[in-house]
Each structure stands twice: as C-alpha cells, then as structure tokens.
Amino acid sequence: MSTRPRLFVPTDLMAGSPVALDESQSKYLFKVMRLNVGQEVRVFNGRDGEWLARVHEILGKSAGILKVETQLREQGILTDLHLLFAPLKKTRTDFVVEKATELGVEVLQPVMTEYTQSDRVRVDRLEKLTMEAAEQTERLNMPRVLQPLHLIKAIEALPSDRRVYFCDERGDSEEEDWGGDDNRARPMADVLNEHKKGTAAVLVGPEGGFSPQERKMLRKMEGIYPVSLGPRILRAETAAVAALTLFQALCGDWRAAADGSGVDE
Ligand code: SAM
16 A cells, blocks of 8 residues: 555546645645655546646645646446435534445435434535545545435435335334334345345434334335344444445445455445
C-alpha cells in the first residue's frame, strides 16, 4: 500500500492535466504532510481511476496546483450495494455513513420511518464524510448520498430486480401477525447463500425499530427479504455494519478479491 497522500478531486484526470487544490487540500498537503514542489500525490475522481500526480506549484499555504502524470489503477467494476438507513442521532449517523463507505456501499439512501426521531439530514455534511472515508480507504469512487425519502417511496424507487434485505430484529416472532412460519425473518447468511449474485440493498431501521404496520407492509412488497442478524437486538449502527459485512463476505467484493476475479472499485 502506498504512503503517498491520496485526494479526491472533482476534475477530469488525464496525463498532463493540472489539478487546482482547494484550501483544505492545500493545508493538508503543504502544512500537515509538508510536501514540496516535485513530490508525489495520488488523485481520484470516481470516474477515471487513480492517478499519480506531482506538486507543480505552491501558492501560499492555502492554494496549489498538481500536475497529473500516469494512471495507477483503472476504475474497474463496482460492487452494486445500496444502504437504506433511518437517520439516527448525529454521531451515529456519521458512524453509519463512514463505515458504509469503508465497506463499499455505492448509494446511501436515508429513509424516514414511523419511529425515526431525527428529522433533519444534512446531505452535504454526509457527502464530506464519504469523501474523507473514500480517501483513506483507497476506494476509487465515493458513494452517492441521496436526499431522504419516505421508506415506501425509497423502496418503490428501486429497480424491481434489486433485492432488499430488510433487517428485522423482531421478524421471527410467532405471536405477531407479521411473523409466523411464512413471514419469518430468516438468518441473513442463509438467505444470502441462496442468492449469491445480483444487485442488492440493505435496509436498517431507527433506534425504535420498525412499526408493526411497516413490518406488515414491507412483507407484502416484491423483492423484500426479512432477515435476522441473530438473537440479540443490535444498535442500528451495529446492525448496518454487520449486515454490510455479511453481504460483502458472502456475495460481494470480499469474495471476488479472494477468487481473483478482479472486482475493484
Ligand atoms: N427498539 C427496537 C427493539 O427493541 O426491538 C430495536 C431497534 S434496533 C436498535 C435498530 C435496527 O437495527 C432495527 O430496526 C433493525 O433494522 C436492526 N437490527 C438490530 N438488531 C437486529 C437483529 N438481531 N436482526 C435484524 N436486524 C436487527
């Protein structure tokens, strides 16, 4: 793994093109990392792979220009995984967004559910978090953070062939009318092992869980798979990390890396 600093930049990348650095990037490279003219940086923009660039000019402490040289990695194939999550308290939402980026999620969709307590989502702030996480995690792209949608609208907006793994902590209840033999939430690993391939989304609820009405409604929708993450009730952020990890290990790019089939973000 390279120790050269790595930056997300919005500009197109090709050999010889200049990259103007903004204030925070310049501060990071020239004040924190103490780079000088001629030193190497890695840059990516989510479209053109990763490139080697060199510091071309330092314009004071808050501006500078890089010059792009050669491509280090091609953009490659994406793991097509979405996370639908109910916004939590600020630091917990931040945690979910950061970990989902590390775990290779492509789209982050905040969903408003009956028991969601946090009614405000700052998409621009979450985008900044995804950028920082993508830089440090060696991803070649950043997940897209979408505007919040009502739960059912968010699911209806998905293409019909995208499977939704609905993490339902009380989905195996015998007594409740959403549970029983037919509707039972099955262990997520068992369900994933039956699927293996295909596009997917993980759905995780708020601190208060899903309402009985939501549970019943979700079970009536096409392509929704109620799944369990074991006998303990996890915090929402733990559930998100656990479900994404299981998906990547059983169906996603952790397998592809082990198979040598070259999936690379
Ligand atoms: N207040 C709820 C209760 O006591 O039943 C718990 C909600 S839990 C903190 C938040 C979310 O994490 C749930 O809506 C679900 O999506 C997910 N979750 C937590 N534990 C889970 C489990 N064992 N299986 C599946 N999903 C789980």
